[in-house]
Amino acid sequence: MAEVSNKQVILREYVTGFPKESDLYVSSTATIKLKLSEPEHEGSSNKLVLVKNLYLSCDPYQRLLMERIEGLSSQPNSSFTPGSPIYGYGVAKVLDSGHPDLKAGDLVWGTTYWEEYSRIPAPEGLIKIQHTDVPLSYYTGILGMPGLTAYVGFYEICSPKKGEHVFISAAAGAVGQLVGQFAKLMGCYVVGSAGSKEKVDLLKNKLGFDEAFNYKEEADLNAAFKRYFPEGIDIYFENVGGKMLDAVLLNMRLHGRIAVCGMISQYNLDQAEGVTNLMHLVYKRIRLHGFSVRDHYHLHSKFVESMLPYIRQGKIVYMEDIVEGLESGPRALVGLFKGLNFGKQVVDISA
């Protein structure tokens, strides 16, 4: 069978410091057969699925994979390979399947490559999409990895109670915007931080946060927390790390909980900022809990079923920032680290 061209987004070299658009490039040299070989198709042990990629997800953790990861035996991901296409979460349509649970025409989400067509193992890497009355891109966001991250991080890790005081950093991002809405649904007081006036307005006017502030305009973060949380913070949903975490620690309340989802402010630094206020973990008996959505995918179908009514009734909204075409991918991905995205950053390659 003839091969077709398969455009790809390639990592040029391992990255140090802030990633640049030129650290990635789009290549049109690869080709791919749009059919599995006979042994692959007949359900060999690796259960390959051939997909056409539709939506690619830009997520902060991908920055960590742009450098050589060493000595992290517990790190679940391996680095991207320079000269090869990067990978991430995405939504795709099955073209051919060597797995009995998936057939041509099925829609799936999961780990895929930044290219037009991919060969992926299933079901380890792919989950079948059951509901298509919502935007398919939602499976890179509210109904995919970021959504389940927000759900698990808030409900399971933070053990929230009605009336508690919740702070969320990177609150206009793919995860933060959902944590804030979950916390409001539970009857909490919710404050978010973001990096622009437009995002602050979004949080307050569209997403229902009680308060929001632009961290770039706060020379003294501790003073900002004293203003927004005069009685202290019960729950902090941590997306940024560094100075923000240090100031939050000073303002936590007795028996507070901090869910550590990520630390985007630290990913581009040669040496992470030192956090100095950890004795407040003892003073206030705080639980600081790192988690990964990877431990919780067994909850995904239950999670989707519980979210769909809220989405359909407009009780939870989701902001997406969608760019078109693989060529727009590098700029969209590196833009995350300058906060250029307005909501969940997605690359639409369905055309």
Added chain:
Amino acid sequence: MAEVSNKQVILREYVTGFPKESDLYVSSTATIKLKLSEPEHEGSSNKLVLVKNLYLSCDPYQRLLMERIEGLSSQPNSSFTPGSPIYGYGVAKVLDSGHPDLKAGDLVWGTTYWEEYSRIPAPEGLIKIQHTDVPLSYYTGILGMPGLTAYVGFYEICSPKKGEHVFISAAAGAVGQLVGQFAKLMGCYVVGSAGSKEKVDLLKNKLGFDEAFNYKEEADLNAAFKRYFPEGIDIYFENVGGKMLDAVLLNMRLHGRIAVCGMISQYNLDQAEGVTNLMHLVYKRIRLHGFSVRDHYHLHSKFVESMLPYIRQGKIVYMEDIVEGLESGPRALVGLFKGLNFGKQVVDISA
């Protein structure tokens, strides 16, 4: 009624940096009546008890009280007052009581002052001692605050399982030596760090640790952990903070737990050392949990009953470093921060 002399250990001034013996002084100018007044005795609302102090406990947290504590509304303690006697845990004998549950002759432990005789509220501050077939000084250590700290921190906060790999810093101290023995009783692999060859020998030869090392002889803590924990650390009982915590984070295993009991290495620094490896909380999904024994005193009597058989049968041993007389108190207390104590540091003023 005549007053008697009441020797006291007084804080001279608020302390910065490492405390010196001269930051404290012994005064013989105070006097006290060895009987409560009639209204105090008849059970007025403050339920005063008059005690003769027998054993005074030297504990690292007392360093935190030697400076002015500001802006820590959740800090359970208030600073010591310059010109006044310091306070801490101790064992005492009741001389007179305004509380119906305590009577003259009873032995108690709890919060008392560094002086010969004290007037203390009960039962908030004092717990009656029920078992006197063990050394009374044990109620400043294995059967008192440090013992319950080790018990709660290990069993409740760390959720240990048989066979797990446990690391304990300040392992020859009042708390660490017990955590190590608890972990061995549970069937864990246990390594401790301490600051001298003698303490390392104690850990390995008397307290049953599998391994121990002198942190002062390890130029590269990360390398030390790679040597003692080639498969990583499941549980870290944190007593020291700073660089030790940073190196431990690099060597934690997936789903590890860290109980933060204290951070003695940081108490004398103007600015705490920054901890830079907190992203490992996410990589390995680690729970870092500050706790205080103050939240768990309801478990104390059950704890004592469960410990006594182990003590009587010699299945748990307890190392004490006892000095004689109030005059020895200042040197003993500040010695903690140089690691001069060999086991639980106690001041015996029972003579």
